[in-house]
Amino acid sequence: LTLFQDLFSCLQFDWGALDSNLSNLIKRTSELESLMGKLIQTCQHVEVNASRQENKLQEECDLLINIIQQRRQIIATKIKEGKSVRLRKLAQQIAGCKQCIERSSSLITQADQTLKETDHARFLQTAKSICERVSMATASSQILLPEINLNDTFDTFALDFTREKKMLESLDYLTAPNPPVIREELCTASYDTITVHWTSDDEFSVVSYELQYAIFTSQSNVVSLCKSADSWMIVPNIKQNHYTVHGLQCGTKYIFIVKAINQAGTRSSEPGKLKTNSQPFKLEPKSAHRKLRVSHDNLTVERDETSSKKSHSQDRFSSHSSYGVTGNVYIDSGRHYWEALIGGSTWFAVGIAYKSAPKHEWVGKNSASWVMSRCNNSWVVRHNSKEIPIEPSPHLRRLGVLLDYDSGSLSFYDAVGSQHLYTFDIDFAQPVCPVFNVWNRCLTILSGLPIPDHLEGTDYNN
Structure with a gap:
C-alpha cells in the first residue's frame, strides 16, 4: 500500500510537471506562430516595396x-542648321x-587675240583698251576676289x-539618411535661446534638416512625448548643421530631435535634452542703502565701514538697519537660479521681496519678503518675523537660490556641497525681485546661470 501511494504521488508530480511544460510549449508555439506571421507579412511588404x-x-x-x-534631336538639328549655313x-x-x-579668262582671251593682231593700227586701237582693262582688273583684284574663310x-x-x-555612371538607388547626432557638448544657451549643433555621417545625401523641440519636465515621458505631435514646435528646411531657437522660457529644460531628410525618407536623432539659463540680472545701485557700496x-555689494561710527550691534537690530540692495529685475513667471558668493561676511541676508515691501525694514520681518540670514554663527530662514533655524555647513561660501514662481517655491542650497537648506512654499501675488542685505564685508552675485542638474525635478516640502 505504501509503495502504491508513493507511485501515485510520483505520477501526480509528473502529471503536474508535464501539464506545466505543455502549457509553456503551447505558449511558445503560439509566440512562434505570431512571429512567423509577422515574418510572412514582412516578406509580403518586401515583395510589394521591391516591385514598386x-x-x-x-x-x-x-x-x-x-x-x-530629346537632347539628341535638338543637338542634331543644330548641327544640320550649322551645316546648311x-x-x-x-x-x-x-x-x-x-x-x-x-x-x-575672258579678258585673257581678248588680250591674247590682241597680241596676235598683225595690223599695227588695229593693234594700237584695241591694245590701249585691253591694257586699261587689265590694269583695272589687276588693281581691283582684292575687290574682285570673294571673301573666303x-x-x-x-x-x-x-x-x-x-x-x-x-553622373550616369554614378546613378544608384537613394536611401534615407543616417540619423543625425545632437552634439550636446557643442550646444550653447542664453536665458531665452538655445543653439543646437548636430553631425551627420552622410550629410551630402541630406536635402534638409528639421528641428523639433518641446518643454521637458521631470514628469515628462520621452516615449509618449515623441508620439504626441501637439507638444512639438517644428522648424523645417534647415540647410546647416546648427540652428538657434529664440523666444524660449528662461530656466527651462527642452527636448530636441533633429530629422535628416532627402527624397528617400527621413531619419531622426536620439532626443537631446538642453536647457536655457536663468534670467541674468545685476544689482540696482539706486536701491542700495546709503551705507552700502x-x-x-x-x-x-559691500558695507562701507567708513560711513558710520555707530556700533554694529545697534545698526543690526534697529528698525532701520536694513542695509540692502535689490536686483534690477522683477520676476513674475518661470524658474530662476542665482548664487551669492559670501566674501567673508558673517552678517547678511539673501532672498526675495515684493516691490511693495517696506524699503527700510529688515527683510523677512514682513509678509512681503522671504530670506535666509546669517548673524554670526546663527543661521535662520525668515518670513513675516517668523524665524526657523537651519544648520548649513560651517564652510558655506556659495549660497544657491532657486525660485520657481509658477510652482510657488523658493529654495536655498549650498551651491558647492549640493545640500538643500530650506524651501518656502509661497502663493505669489505680485512680481518679486532678488534682495541682498550686508552688515559687514561683502556679497557677490552670480546670475544668468543654468539650473544645476541635481536641482531639476526636486520637490522639497518644509
Missing part, C-alpha cells in the same frame, strides 16, 4: 532615355570665285558629355 521600386526605376530610366533622345556661304563664295575666273569647316566644335557620363560692474 523596380517600376519606379523603369519609369526613371525611361524618363532619362526620353530626355537623352556653312555650305550656303561656301556655295556663294564658290559662285563668286567662278565669276571672277570667267571674267579673268577656309577654317570654318565645323572641326572647331565638339560634343562633351563627360559630366553627364559620370556697489561695485562698478554692479555685481558686488
Whole structure:
C-alpha cells in the first residue's frame, strides 16, 4: 500500500510537471506562430516595396532615355542648321570665285587675240583698251576676289558629355539618411535661446534638416512625448548643421530631435535634452542703502565701514538697519537660479521681496519678503518675523537660490556641497525681485546661470 501511494504521488508530480511544460510549449508555439506571421507579412511588404521600386526605376530610366533622345534631336538639328549655313556661304563664295575666273579668262582671251593682231593700227586701237582693262582688273583684284574663310569647316566644335557620363555612371538607388547626432557638448544657451549643433555621417545625401523641440519636465515621458505631435514646435528646411531657437522660457529644460531628410525618407536623432539659463540680472545701485557700496560692474555689494561710527550691534537690530540692495529685475513667471558668493561676511541676508515691501525694514520681518540670514554663527530662514533655524555647513561660501514662481517655491542650497537648506512654499501675488542685505564685508552675485542638474525635478516640502 505504501509503495502504491508513493507511485501515485510520483505520477501526480509528473502529471503536474508535464501539464506545466505543455502549457509553456503551447505558449511558445503560439509566440512562434505570431512571429512567423509577422515574418510572412514582412516578406509580403518586401515583395510589394521591391516591385514598386523596380517600376519606379523603369519609369526613371525611361524618363532619362526620353530626355537623352530629346537632347539628341535638338543637338542634331543644330548641327544640320550649322551645316546648311556653312555650305550656303561656301556655295556663294564658290559662285563668286567662278565669276571672277570667267571674267579673268575672258579678258585673257581678248588680250591674247590682241597680241596676235598683225595690223599695227588695229593693234594700237584695241591694245590701249585691253591694257586699261587689265590694269583695272589687276588693281581691283582684292575687290574682285570673294571673301573666303577656309577654317570654318565645323572641326572647331565638339560634343562633351563627360559630366553627364559620370553622373550616369554614378546613378544608384537613394536611401534615407543616417540619423543625425545632437552634439550636446557643442550646444550653447542664453536665458531665452538655445543653439543646437548636430553631425551627420552622410550629410551630402541630406536635402534638409528639421528641428523639433518641446518643454521637458521631470514628469515628462520621452516615449509618449515623441508620439504626441501637439507638444512639438517644428522648424523645417534647415540647410546647416546648427540652428538657434529664440523666444524660449528662461530656466527651462527642452527636448530636441533633429530629422535628416532627402527624397528617400527621413531619419531622426536620439532626443537631446538642453536647457536655457536663468534670467541674468545685476544689482540696482539706486536701491542700495546709503551705507552700502556697489561695485562698478554692479555685481558686488559691500558695507562701507567708513560711513558710520555707530556700533554694529545697534545698526543690526534697529528698525532701520536694513542695509540692502535689490536686483534690477522683477520676476513674475518661470524658474530662476542665482548664487551669492559670501566674501567673508558673517552678517547678511539673501532672498526675495515684493516691490511693495517696506524699503527700510529688515527683510523677512514682513509678509512681503522671504530670506535666509546669517548673524554670526546663527543661521535662520525668515518670513513675516517668523524665524526657523537651519544648520548649513560651517564652510558655506556659495549660497544657491532657486525660485520657481509658477510652482510657488523658493529654495536655498549650498551651491558647492549640493545640500538643500530650506524651501518656502509661497502663493505669489505680485512680481518679486532678488534682495541682498550686508552688515559687514561683502556679497557677490552670480546670475544668468543654468539650473544645476541635481536641482531639476526636486520637490522639497518644509
